[in-house]
Each structure stands twice: as C-alpha cells, then as structure tokens.
Amino acid sequence: MKNTATDLNPFSLMMEPELVLQTMERSQQLRGLRRHKLRPLDKPLIPYTKEALAARAAFDAAIDAEDFEAHADSFLLN
Template sequence: MLKTAAANPFALMVNPEVVLQAVERSERLARLSSRICRPLDKPLIPKTDEAGVALYDDAIESDEDAV
C-alpha cells in the first residue's frame, strides 16, 4: 500500500500507521546519523531594563518637537 500511497500525500495522512511502519523498517533511515540542536528549540529573547524603557518613553512623550 505504501507504494501507491507515496504518490498521494493525502493517502499518507489518512493512514499514518503504514508510514510509521515503513519508516521503522527502512535501512536507509536507520543508517542516518542524528544530532539534537537544543539552542534552536527556544529563541533567546533579551531582557529589557524596564526603568530605562520608562525613562525613554517619558522623554519621547515630553518632546514637543517630535509632534
């Protein structure tokens, strides 16, 4: 069934068990080396200095030339 299902991606979504069985039996996939790249799992979001941001906001809001 996998030979005919491979031509139709929607058939693969309907019967994922067949796909998983084929992946487990695949010699080519078993020979692949793998590695885990943990830094890509979570993006680094820099922390901001909230007091500095508040001072900057106040300076921008009080600047009459900016309007």
C-alpha cells in the first residue's frame, strides 16, 4: 500500500489518473466547496442596438482596410 506522501505527490498523481480520482473523492476541501451551475456567456445580457452593431461593423471595416505593412517600416529600428 502507498503512503500518504506518495498519494499527495503531484507528479505521481499525473501518472496515475485512478489515484487522482480517489484522492479527489477523499478530499474534505473539495467536498466543502459550494456547487453552483455556470452558464455560458455566449449571449450578451443587454442586446445590441442596430446602431451599436453598425458602429462595430464600421470600426471593423476601417481596421481591415488599413494598410499596416506601409506603417511597419516607420516602427523598425534598423
């Protein structure tokens, strides 16, 4: 049987996934955590207006149209 020092060694835990699960099940700290459901943040809480979407599209188009290679030479130190 393995001793406690080996069970808690993070390197040995990486090599033995079964031991990780057993250690997690025995952990008082993990059992004491409050559990709550997290929801994805795919949708904004406040819907965007048409004007905001148009402004974002115009800004993106301006960035896409800008020629960064022409400006790159002015930033080079050589």
